[in-house]
Amino acid sequence: MKGDFGSMDTLAVHAGMLEDEHGAIVPPIYQVSTFRFKNVEQGAAFFAGSEEGYIYTRLGNPTIKALEVCVATLEGGSAGLACASGMAAINTIFSALLKDGDHMICSKVVYGSTLGLIKDVLTKFGVETSLVDTSSLNECKKAIKPNTKLIFLETPGNPTLVISDIAATSEIAHQNDILVVVDNTFSTPVIQRPLDLGADIVIHSMTKYLNGHADVVAGMIVVKKSNIFDELRTTLNQIGGIIDPFAAFLVHRGIKTLVLRMERHCENALRVASFLEGHTKVKWVNYPGLKSHPQYPLVQKQMKAGGGMVSFGLKGGFKAGKALLNNVKLCCLAVSLGGVETLIEHPASMTHSHVDEKDREMASITDDLIRLSVGIENSEDIIQDLREALDKI
Ligand code: LCS
Numbered sequence: 578m579k580g581d582f583g584s585m586d587t588l589a590v591h592a593g594m595l596e597d598e599h600g601a602i603v604p605p606i607y608q609v610s611t612f613r614f615k616n617v618e619q620g621a622a623f624f625a626g627s628e629e630g631y632i633y634t635r636l637g638n639p640t641i642k643a644l645e646v647c648v649a650t651l652e653g654g655s656a657g658l659a660c661a662s663g664m665a666a667i668n669t670i671f672s673a674l675l676k677d678g679d680h681m682i683c684s685k686v687v688y689g690s691t692l693g694l695i696k697d698v699l700t701k702f703g704v705e706t707s708l709v710d711t712s713s714l715n716e717c718k719k720a721i722k723p724n725t726k727l728i729f730l731e732t733p734g735n736p737t738l739v740i741s742d743i744a745a746t747s748e749i750a751h752q753n754d755i756l757v758v759v760d761n762t763f764s765t766p767v768i769q770r771p772l773d774l775g776a777d778i779v780i781h782s783m784t785k786y787l788n789g790h791a792d793v794v795a796g797m798i799v800v801k802k803s804n805i806f807d808e809l810r811t812t813l814n815q816i817g818g819i820i821d822p823f824a825a826f827l828v829h830r831g832i833k834t835l836v837l838r839m840e841r842h843c844e845n846a847l848r849v850a851s852f853l854e855g856h857t858k859v860k861w862v863n864y865p866g867l868k869s870h871p872q873y874p875l876v877q878k879q880m881k882a883g884g885g886m887v888s889f890g891l892k893g894g895f896k897a898g899k900a901l902l903n904n905v906k907l908c909c910l911a912v913s914l915g916g917v918e919t920l921i922e923h924p925a926s927m928t929h930s931h932v933d934e935k936d937r938e939m940a941s942i943t944d945d946l947i948r949l950s951v952g953i954e955n956s957e958d959i960i961q962d963l964r965e966a967l968d969k970i
Pocket of ligand 1: 663665688690731762781782783795796912914
C-alpha cells in the first residue's frame, strides 16, 4: 500500500502486504526452514545484526513478518511477534518480563489455560500472582506490591464477559512502573484498541477472530513501544514457540475480511442476546452490547460494539443447559470461538474445567453458564435453532 490510509477497513485489506520482487499481491508462503547466504561475510553480518536479512525461520521469515506488520498496524503498535498459539504468546511475555521474586496481577476471569500456566508453571519459577477482580480499580490498586511488574487484563473476560477499564488501570500501573498487558482476543482491534487506551502490550489468540475460520492455531504479541521488543523477540526465538509460515499465510488471508466479519458477529450477537433475554426459560444473559450488562457505560467508553460472545444461564440450571447443548442443530457443540460458525459450550465442564472449583466460584464462572460464540450465519437461523432446542427442555 502506498500512502497513508488509516481506516481499519482499508488497513485490514492492505496492512503488511510487503513489497515482493515478483509483484505478488499477497505475501507468498516461504515454506522454508533456512535461507542461503551469499558469502561468509553476509552470514556473519546477518548474525551480528549489522545487515538485515533472513537466517533461519525460527528467527524470522518473510511470510511471518508480513503478518506481524499487519497485526501491529491494526493494533496501532510499533511491532508484532507472531507465535505458535495464544498460549505461546502469553508464555513468551511471562518468560521475558518476569523473574524469580516478581509479582503479577492477573484478572481472575481469564481463559482456563492462562490460569493453568500461571498456577502450574510460573509458580515453579518463583513468580507470585494475585488473581484480582480487575473490573474494580480499587481491588487492582490494593493488590499492587513493591515487586509488581505486570498487570494482565483479559477484557471482556472469558467466559463471563466482565469488563476491565484499560485506560484507568494503565494509569495506575504506570504510576507504579508496572507494564499492562491486554488479551484482546475477544474484541480484536476492530472493536477495541488497548494500546490507544494506554496499555503497553496486546496479545491475541489469532486462532479466534483474527484468523476467523477455525482452521489455524496461532498467537500474536504487539508492543506499543519498541524498547521491550528485543527482549520478547529473543525470548520467543529461544523458547521456539514460533508460527509456521503456512499458518501465518492463512491468518493474514483471514484478516482481510476481519472488519466485515466483526460487523456481522456483533450484529448477530446483539440479536441473539436480545432473543435470549426475552425468553421465559432464560434466567440471565451477559452481553456487552446489551444495556443490561452491568458495565454498559464502560463498554461504551472503550469498545465500539459488544463483540460476538454471549454468556447466559437457564432457569433450570446446568441440567437444562445440558439439554439445550444436546439439542442444538445449527450451533456446533465445540470449544474455541471467533470462527464464522456459531459454537456453543459449557465452560465449567469444558474450557474452564481444569480451573479449581474455588477459583471458578471466585470468578463467577457458575455451573449454569453457557457460552455462545455467535457466527456469521443468518441470525434468524441461529435464533430458530436456539428456540427449538429451548422448546425441547
Ligand atoms: N486468550 C483467550 C482469551 C482465549 O480464549 C484463548 C483460547 C487463549 C488466549 C489461548 O489461545 P490458543 O493458545 O488456544 O490459541 N481460548 C479457548 C476457548 O475459549 N476455547 O478453546 C480455546
